[in-house]
Amino acid sequence: xxxxxxxxxxxxxxxxxxxxxxxxxxxxxxxxxxxxxxxxxxxxxxxxxxxxxxxxxxxxxxxxxxxxxxxxxxxxxxxxxxxxxxxxxxxxxxxxxxxxxxxxxxxxxxxxxxxxxxxxxxxxxxxxxxxxxxxxxxxxxxxxxxxxxxxxxxxxxxxxxxxxxxxxxxxxxxxxxxxxxxxxxxxxxxxxxxxxxxxxxxxxxxxxxxxxxxxxxxxxxxxxxxxxxxxxxxxxxxxxxxxxxxxxxxxxxxxxxxxxxxxxxxxxxxxxxxxxxxxxxxxxxxxxxxxxxxxxxxxxxxxxxxxxxxxxxxxxxxxxxxxxx
Amino acid sequence: xxxxxxxxxxxxxxxxxxxxxxxxxxxxxxxxxxxxxxxxxxxxxxxxxxxxxxxxxxxxxxxxxxxxxxxxxxxxxxxxxxxxxxxxxxxxxxxxxxxxxxxxxxxxxxxxxxxxxxxxxxxxxxxxxxxxxxxxxxxxxxxxxxxxxxxxxxxxxxxxxxxxxxxxxxxxxxxxxxxxxxxxxxxxxxxxxxxxxxxxxxxxxxxxxxxxxxxxxxxxxxxxxxxxxxxxxxxxxxxxxxxxxxxxxxxxxxxxxxxxxxxxxxxxxxxxxxxxxxxxxxxxxxxxxxxxxxxxxxxxxxx
Numbered sequence: 001x002x003x004x005x006x007x008x009x010x011x012x013x014x015x016x017x018x019x020x021x022x023x024x025x026x027x028x029x030x031x032x033x034x035x036x037x038x039x040x041x042x043x044x045x046x047x048x049x050x051x052x053x054x055x056x057x058x059x060x061x062x063x064x065x066x067x068x069x070x071x072x073x074x075x076x077x078x079x080x081x082x083x084x085x086x087x088x089x090x091x092x093x094x095x096x097x098x099x100x101x102x103x104x105x106x107x108x109x110x111x112x113x114x115x116x117x118x119x120x121x122x123x124x125x126x127x128x129x130x131x132x133x134x135x136x137x138x139x140x141x142x143x144x145x146x147x148x149x150x151x152x153x154x155x156x157x158x159x160x161x162x163x164x165x166x167x168x169x170x171x172x173x174x175x176x177x178x179x180x181x182x183x184x185x186x187x188x189x190x191x192x193x194x195x196x197x198x199x200x201x202x203x204x205x206x207x208x209x210x211x212x213x214x215x216x217x218x219x220x221x222x223x224x225x226x227x228x229x230x231x232x233x234x235x236x237x238x239x240x241x242x243x244x245x246x247x248x249x250x251x252x253x254x255x256x257x258x259x260x261x262x263x264x265x266x267x268x269x270x271x272x273x274x275x276x277x278x279x280x281x282x283x284x285x286x287x288x289x290x291x292x293x294x295x296x297x298x299x300x301x302x303x304x305x306x307x308x309x310x311x312x313x314x315x316x317x318x319x320x321x322x323x324x325x
Numbered sequence: 326x327x328x329x330x331x332x333x334x335x336x337x338x339x340x341x342x343x344x345x346x347x348x349x350x351x352x353x354x355x356x357x358x359x360x361x362x363x364x365x366x367x368x369x370x371x372x373x374x375x376x377x378x379x380x381x382x383x384x385x386x387x388x389x390x391x392x393x394x395x396x397x398x399x400x401x402x403x404x405x406x407x408x409x410x411x412x413x414x415x416x417x418x419x420x421x422x423x424x425x426x427x428x429x430x431x432x433x434x435x436x437x438x439x440x441x442x443x444x445x446x447x448x449x450x451x452x453x454x455x456x457x458x459x460x461x462x463x464x465x466x467x468x469x470x471x472x473x474x475x476x477x478x479x480x481x482x483x484x485x486x487x488x489x490x491x492x493x494x495x496x497x498x499x500x501x502x503x504x505x506x507x508x509x510x511x512x513x514x515x516x517x518x519x520x521x522x523x524x525x526x527x528x529x530x531x532x533x534x535x536x537x538x539x540x541x542x543x544x545x546x547x548x549x550x551x552x553x554x555x556x557x558x559x560x561x562x563x564x565x566x567x568x569x570x571x572x573x574x575x576x577x578x579x580x581x582x583x584x585x586x587x588x589x590x591x592x593x594x595x596x597x598x599x600x601x602x603x604x605x606x607x608x609x610x611x612x613x614x615x616x617x618x619x620x621x622x623x624x625x626x627x628x
Contacts, residue, residue, distance in 0.1 A: 039530065040448075047438050055466070131367070134373050136615075140607040140618075248464070297470075
């Protein structure tokens with residue numbers, strides 16, 4: 001009986017002192033945080049405004065325009081999903097869409113295989129910093145430059161043909177014939193993009209501690225086994241990120257196609273080498289026909305849908321339990 | 326056995342000199358495949374450097390000698406191509422437009438994105454998480470989607486064919502990436518200094534400007550330079566929005582220069598000069614800040 005009140009008292013006093021100190025702490029913490037929270041409008045507001053007005057609003061507008069027949073001036077006529085059907089019956093669009101898929105998958109797979117191979121070589125190579133810096137640089141150059149350069153390299157009197165001449169090739173193929181353009185564009189893209197992805201993959205491969213490799217060597221693992229059981233599982237997440245990055249950037253490819261091999265005279269590239277981005281631009285802004293804003297945005301929205309589907313699939317497929325190391 | 330020797334090396338990997346082939350146990354793997362790979366890699370590196378040097382060399386030769394002998398070297402340092410590109414190709418105006426647009430829009434992008442990223446990085450609740458997600462969604466939207474609506478919108482407020490309009494567009498379009506990059510960066514900064522400043526009675530705004538920003542100098546510089554690179558090279562939006570020659574940015578001027586040649590005959594000398602003008606600033610930036618850039622572009626890739 002006599003013990004309980006004191007117990008209570010001590011309990012209460014201890015609790016109260018603890019709670020006051022906690023309250024103090026919380027008051028301290030919350031005063032910074034409360035102050036910080038007040039900054040929502042001035043800090044986040046401008047960025048939110050710019051982004052919403054100049055990016056999200058146009059993106060929503062694109063959905064809206066794609067449901068109309070519209071030439072940019074005059075009245076908009078609501079046609080529902082007609083533009084989408086129209087576009088999928090348009091041979092030019094199907095060609096452009098096929099090209100985009102070729103870029104996405106064929107070029108994409110080539111880039112990843114080569115980049116991964118380069119990574120494995122670069123990993124413990126002498127002078128890897130220099131090599132890495134050089135192969136990264138093309139990423140910083142406007143793709144227009146490669147398009148124009150390719151025009152000169154494959155020119156009838158250009159670099160490739162003068163190089164082939166000593167080997168007895170007197171009748172070289174017409175590199176820049178309209179049907180050859182797209183394969184050349186694909187090769188150009190592989191050459192200029194691989195370095196960037198190699199650099200990113202390297203960041204993943206570099207994280208693997210060296211004693212894993214030594215352990216492999218001691219255990220007598222073949223290089224293939226080492227690749228299969230050590231390198232791949234530990235870089236898997238970086239691979240996933242790279243795949244998403246390539247998906248997004250490959251759908252945007254425009255510049256290199258636009259000027260590849262010089263201009264064809266009409267100011268637009270031959271239709272055999274179009275991508276969906278080129279299709280969108282030409283359909284809307286080429287001076288040759290009445291602009292069809294509806295069909296143009298519909299094709300852009302289709303590309304966006306393609307990106308979203310692929311990104312979701314990629315994220316699902318690449319999801320593994322992260323390996324902690 | 327050589328395996329015995331590398332156990333201490335395995336325990337203390339730091340002692341091993343960097344960039345040196347690894348321990349004795351791994352020295353056996355100098356296979357044929359690998360040395361071919363290394364050889365190929367160096368060939369790729371050499372070809373890249375040669376191509377760049379070749380492009381610069383050709384810019385100093387006239388079209389006839391370029392076509393006559395594409396592998397030749399310039400006999401004299403002749404700036405004629407640059408002069409012609411500069412005057413006839415309107416590259417002077419275009420370079421000026423590009424430079425101003427790039428600098429102004431990049432500075433403003435970072436200035437607007439940094440506070441936002443700071444807030445999103447430091448205040449964590451459901452609301453800020455959804456705002457972050459809202460920004461990240463923009464990373465997946467390609468430029469051709471917003472191209473036409475943007476053109477229509479800006480046309481209504483007379484901001485097409487205007488550098489002001491182009492700057493605004495660049496700022497808006499760059500928000501997702503910059504906010505994303507800087508949020509990750511601000512999160513990585515230690516909280517203690519800010520807490521100390523707050524205990525000393527600094528306001529939240531003061532803490533941001535006087536403590537966090539100076540600490541974040543490196544990350545902000547990286548974000549700025551990445552924007553400089555992307556705005557300097559941006560083509561599609563600028564091609565759409567700019568219509569009169571005196572408003573062209575450099576990539577658009579280059580495209581119109583290429584297209585003129587279908588009518589006026591190929592001026593490869595002038596074209597190479599134009600390419601060099603486009604590439605050189607990037608090379609200078611890369612040599613100056615290379616490491617920072619690759620780190621910035623690979624930051625947060627594992628997440």
